[in-house]
Amino acid sequence: MTKITQYAVLCATLAQGVDAVTFAVPSKVGTGGYSYAPLDPAPLGISFEFFAFPSYFTNVTATNQCLSNWKDLTGVWPPIRIGGTTQDRASFDASTSAYVDYSVANPADAPMTLTFGPKFMTLAGTYPGRVVVGLNRGKNNIQNTIAAAKVAVAEVKNLLAIELGNEPEYYPKDGQPIASGTWNPSVDATSQVNWNIQVGSAVGKNNIIQAGNWNQAPPQWGAAQLMAKENATSRQYVRHYAHHNYPGGSIQKLQTHSETASNIRSLFDADVAAVKQQTGKEYVLGETNSVSGGGAAAISPTWGAALWTMDYVLRATASNISRTYFHHGTVGNCQYCFWGRYSMGAPYYGATAAVALLAGARHLAALDNGAGNYAGYASFDGEGRPLRVLVYNSDYYAATGNRGSQAFTLTGLDGGGSVVRAKRLTAGSSLSRADRGGDLSFGGQTWGNGTCVVGGKETFETASVANGQVTFQVKAAEALLVYLQ
Ligand SMILES: *[C@@H]1O[C@H](CO)[C@@H](O)[C@H](O)[C@H]1NC(C)=O
Ligand SMILES: *[C@@H]1O[C@H](CO)[C@@H](O)[C@H](O)[C@H]1NC(C)=O
Ligand SMILES: *[C@@H]1O[C@H](CO)[C@@H](O)[C@H](O)[C@H]1NC(C)=O
Ligand SMILES: *[C@@H]1O[C@H](CO)[C@@H](O)[C@H](O)[C@H]1NC(C)=O
DSSP, rough: OOOOHHHHHHHHHHHHHHHHHEOOOSSSOOOTTTTEEOOOOOOOEEEEGGGGHHHHHHHHHHHHHHOOOOOOOHOOOOOEEEEEEEGEEEOTTTOOOEEEEEESSSSSHHHHHOOEEEEHHHHHHOOOSSEEEEETTTTTHHHHHHHHHHHHHHOOTTOOOOEEEGGGGGGTTTOOOGGOOOSHHHHHHHHHHHHHHHHHHHHHSSEEEEEEEEEOOTTTTHHHHHHHHHHHHHHHHHHEEEEEEOOOOOOOHHHHHHHHHHHHHHHHHHHHHHHHHHHEEEEEEEEESSSSTOOOTTTTTTTTHHHHHHHHHHHHTTTTTOEEEEESSSOOTTTOOOOOSSSSSSHHHHHHHHHHHHHSSSSSEEEEEESSEEEEEEEEESSSEEEEEEEOOOOOOOOSSSSOOOEEEESSOOOTEEEEEEEEEEOTTTOTTTTTTOOEEEEEBOOOTTTTOSSSSOOOEEEBTTTTTTEEEEEETEEEEEEEE
């Protein structure tokens, strides 16, 4: 090594020392001035487009494996939601023996109309995790929806909730009969209130409706507006309130932590707080993903979108959004899907890192204020002790030029001289894709194309704790999950 490079290395080391992002890890939940979100047993869920649900569960091998990988990690099957635009194009047909019946000109299309039979609900009832079923309100045929709801209640043993309509703000544009007269947030809220009473009383269950389900932003289309129209009769049927969200934007914008934090804060903080304050009920993201309309081909399958998936679900969860369901659309025509029939999607890697942080935890805290590119999250166990910390360098790296690196220092750890383990979430660049190689891995592991079977040796790196502190380097577009127990 020449003198000059020695000097350069020394400068780099000093610069990293000076610029290290430092997070004080609280020794106990509720301390340290952070905000703590109580956790659902499985905050990360999957949404399946209504007409495509039977295909995912009977004809896509990876579905069961991808879901059961998370069950193995956490002990709890991830929740699923069945719904989407085609729930409002679907009619229940008690006499059909098919799961779904429809025809499309091209297999990449979603059907404009379809019927489904009792077997659809029987299939949903085979899923061992919690299930939300979305039914039709747009067609304004409440007797048909009540008939379907009764079969859902009878067949889906882990039924969590029923939705009555998907993104109803678009009903006029979609020519839905229920919106043939005036249709605005107030009219929709009154309609939801009435439907919740009629369907809830017909199935004889309180706390059964997942209400809301708009995509347009609150407060215009939000829970506060709906709650203002509710009375006690209607509200008793509501299990929780839901909203959809597709932030969109470039890969760089998606993966940038401050953008994600601002997206959650500006759209949802007030609506979540209103629900909590007025009803004490939960708030969920019932359908979400990177870019609307099945995703963007150049954006949604990338590593940057995978990092967004991880950061977004954690920031939402830290903001008291109880569950976040990532949407999966038409099989074979779904850019943001975590898996398909033949290949894996990069977002599964980011989602798995988030699931690994939350596994078995009871509380989550965001350790940063959301204003910068460097994020930290801490999860806590049932005794209130810190369980794991995830640190994220959201600097963009487009595979050209020097790849930056950021030091993260965690302080407040106990254990003099102890060693902590960490798993790295990494890929070649923000543009890497699971279906095009690109060195994606989490803790040295990958998931097989078409199978979702884990491959590679589970790999931890280690670092020593000195004076209650430990420092890790995290490259641009990487994250690190640090195990404190
Ligand atoms: C399963 O997928 C294959 C391949 O796309 C398709 O040809 C077949 O019709 C599908 N079967 C069902 C029951 O959806
Ligand atoms: C709530 O409103 C519905 C009509 O929308 C009515 O039938 C019901 O009696 C009301 N409940 C209460 C507690 O006022
Ligand atoms: C989330 O809810 C908990 C109480 O359940 C509260 O202490 C915390 O401040 C809330 N977080 C946010 C971001 O509002
Ligand atoms: C998945 O398929 C792509 C494209 O053939 C390949 O580059 C990648 O290495 C495969 N992934 C795994 C984990 O085998």
